[in-house]
Amino acid sequence: MAVRDAASLLVGLFVIFHTWGAWADVDVNMEDRVEVIMGETAQITCMFTSSEGIGGMMIQWSYVTRSGEKQRIFYQDSTMKVVERGTPFTERISVNGTGATGEVVLTISDVQLADEVEFVCYIRGLTDGSGEGRTKLKVFKTPDLPTIEHLQKEISVNEKDMVKIGTCEVKNGFPKPNITWYSNTTPLRSVPNVMKVVPRSTIESSGLFSVTSELNMKVVKEHKDDEFYCEVTYFVPGGTRMTETYRINITVFYPSTAVNAWVESPKGKIKEGDSIELHCVGNGNSPSSVISFKRLEDDKTWEQKVLLLPNVSRLDSGGYECTSLDTDTFESVSDNISIFVNYLDPAVVMPQENVIVAQGADLKATCNALSSLQTQTVWIKDGQEVSKGHTLMVEKATFDKAGTYMCVVTVPEIEGMETSGTLLLNVRGPPEILNRDNTEREESYETMVDLSCHVRGYPTPKVIWTTSDGKVLGTASEIVTEDGVKSEVSIKVTSDITAFCNASNEAGTDVLIFNIKATENSTTPPATTTTTTTTTTTNTTNTTATTTPISSTTVKPASAIPKKNPKEGSGAIIAAIIICILLLAILGSVLFFLYKKGKICGRSGKQDLTKDKSSKDNIVVEMKSDNTEEAVLLGVNGEKQPAGDQSSEYLDVQK
Ligand SMILES: *[C@@H]1O[C@H](CO)[C@@H](O)[C@H](O)[C@H]1NC(C)=O
Numbered sequence: 001m002a003v004r005d006a007a008s009l010l011v012g013l014f015v016i017f018h019t020w021g022a023w024a025d026v027d028v029n030m031e032d033r034v035e036v037i038m039g040e041t042a043q044i045t046c047m048f049t050s051s052e053g054i055g056g057m058m059i060q061w062s063y064v065t066r067s068g069e070k071q072r073i074f075y076q077d078s079t080m081k082v083v084e085r086g087t088p089f090t091e092r093i094s095v096n097g098t099g100a101t102g103e104v105v106l107t108i109s110d111v112q113l114a115d116e117v118e119f120v121c122y123i124r125g126l127t128d129g130s131g132e133g134r135t136k137l138k139v140f141k142t143p144d145l146p147t148i149e150h151l152q153k154e155i156s157v158n159e160k161d162m163v164k165i166g167t168c169e170v171k172n173g174f175p176k177p178n179i180t181w182y183s184n185t186t187p188l189r190s191v192p193n194v195m196k197v198v199p200r201s202t203i204e205s206s207g208l209f210s211v212t213s214e215l216n217m218k219v220v221k222e223h224k225d226d227e228f229y230c231e232v233t234y235f236v237p238g239g240t241r242m243t244e245t246y247r248i249n250i251t252v253f254y255p256s257t258a259v260n261a262w263v264e265s266p267k268g269k270i271k272e273g274d275s276i277e278l279h280c281v282g283n284g285n286s287p288s289s290v291i292s293f294k295r296l297e298d299d300k301t302w303e304q305k306v307l308l309l310p311n312v313s314r315l316d317s318g319g320y321e322c323t324s325l326d327t328d329t330f331e332s333v334s335d336n337i338s339i340f341v342n343y344l345d346p347a348v349v350m351p352q353e354n355v356i357v358a359q360g361a362d363l364k365a366t367c368n369a370l371s372s373l374q375t376q377t378v379w380i381k382d383g384q385e386v387s388k389g390h391t392l393m394v395e396k397a398t399f400d401k402a403g404t405y406m407c408v409v410t411v412p413e414i415e416g417m418e419t420s421g422t423l424l425l426n427v428r429g430p431p432e433i434l435n436r437d438n439t440e441r442e443e444s445y446e447t448m449v450d451l452s453c454h455v456r457g458y459p460t461p462k463v464i465w466t467t468s469d470g471k472v473l474g475t476a477s478e479i480v481t482e483d484g485v486k487s488e489v490s491i492k493v494t495s496d497i498t499a500f501c502n503a504s505n506e507a508g509t510d511v512l513i514f515n516i517k518a519t520e521n522s523t524t525p526p527a528t529t530t531t532t533t534t535t536t537t538t539n540t541t542n543t544t545a546t547t548t549p550i551s552s553t554t555v556k557p558a559s560a561i562p563k564k565n566p567k568e569g570s571g572a573i574i575a576a577i578i579i580c581i582l583l584l585a586i587l588g589s590v591l592f593f594l595y596k597k598g599k600i601c602g603r604s605g606k607q608d609l610t611k612d613k614s615s616k617d618n619i620v621v622e623m624k625s626d627n628t629e630e631a632v633l634l635g636v637n638g639e640k641q642p643a644g645d646q647s648s649e650y651l652d653v654q655k
């Protein structure tokens, strides 16, 4: 109480003296604080007024030491300026102004941390009046750029304790800078058992502060995309600033809570023969989780994320389970997919393969292929679709309907799924010779004429070529076709010829007659020419005489009808030639003998000779049809020889 009263009294007195002007009073005016960056220059202004006027003032600068004492650093009056020796400021200070203006400025260059003290400006007038002002100097040092250290980069959520994520450090700041950890935009604070931010600051020998901060955290899955960084705030003259470190992120390992399995390929329905690719992924991220596939049918297991099943069959159909097992916790999750492999069995045609149907009869055939899917069936003959559906109906069978029918079974839902079967339909009926034109011809003597006969009918007709005088002609070629046979002969024109193509099977006979008129060739021998320049026609009457109606009787096949194995033929040729030569020799010698005996002119001999004469040079008859055929076919190197050579293979035989 006493102190208070005394203070009030003093104030009262002061006011009284001031008003009265009894004491010469000095008013000193200074800023509370001056802020400066370390190393730069600080200016502290001291302004003063006095009722006496301001001339001849004594000005003294000092600072307050740690112990609270004032230490003078500068002194001036109207006559001198003195820098106090031996102080920390001796070398770095100067004072502007004489005091005559009522303002002096203390300039301190190269400000140091230790300069952060209170400066006192003391003014004393000529009389006893005096005053002082004080300014605190504040020094700042911008810290170095902060650094961040990434400690643990891969962290499993299975970790029971908090994990050191990183450390931030900022060095050499003044005053002490602060470090704040951020996750994305959220400042992080310590939370028991969840997060711990440990700051640590040190004072360097220079007096500057260095600060570190360590972030410890219990990692959860949600942190997987977080970015962590530090923000450093520090004071600067007039405010605060901040800088940030770069961002770090952590890889969080967490187990899957679900897996997803699917068929990667093929897309759509699966068929036998496809290669299947199954994929499986979990929603976790963990090196300790193992993904495997299991076929439920037989528990067969594959330890892989991608399961390839090449060339599947219907037996691969079934359920497949994908499991993700965490080998740390032995927890597992799984997903099931089921696979269905579609199939299409080979087509089964009923009746099977070769079917014989009588002319005019009906045929019903079916084609079936077992499939897991809907199928479509079409029947195709000679490249044309003839029927839809799995049943084929052939009504009133004709030769035109004979042939190969193919049924094609497809699965419309799956491209390329197809099978097929065939049916050969034979229509039973008597021979029917096609292409009945070009039967009347004129040919030069000595040329080779090819006659051909195309016969339909089933059973495959036998074709016999004969001449009007009953001789059987050897077939040059015979090709059995789907609906019959094609037969050809080669004849050397030595006279007018009437040739019959007699086709027969058990159901009947058909005959085609060729009439060939032999004409003179202008260019006479040799007989090797095949081209005729001019031909003279001679009328013969007996060529058309043989067109008698044909009865449907079975024609007795000639002794040696074609269709002979060429191998046994070659042996037969040689044998035949030898026999012929022998026969000729015997015949010749007999004739010669008879002639010698003089009996040849008398009886039968004459007749023979006349007949012989009429057909001199012209008769080209093979002894055995197959022999000549083989002779033609088996030329040098197996090639067919030209007509000239070919003719030499024929044997002129008289019967
Ligand atoms: C640092 O943190 C302290 C305590 O929260 C605070 O008083 C001070 O102003 C902060 N410094 C800066 C530069 O923000």
Ligand SMILES: *[C@@H]1O[C@H](CO)[C@@H](O)[C@H](O)[C@H]1NC(C)=O
Pocket: 247, 248, 249, 250
């Ligand atoms: C952080 O993650 C992103 C993508 O997740 C990546 O591109 C980047 O390199 C990561 N940064 C660090 C510091 O790991």
Ligand SMILES: *[C@@H]1O[C@H](CO)[C@@H](O)[C@H](O)[C@H]1NC(C)=O
Pocket: 464, 466, 500, 502, 511, 548, 549, 550, 551, 555, 556
């Ligand atoms: C071939 O048919 C004709 C005409 O019907 C007949 O004269 C001839 O005898 C038949 N020949 C054979 C070998 O059947």
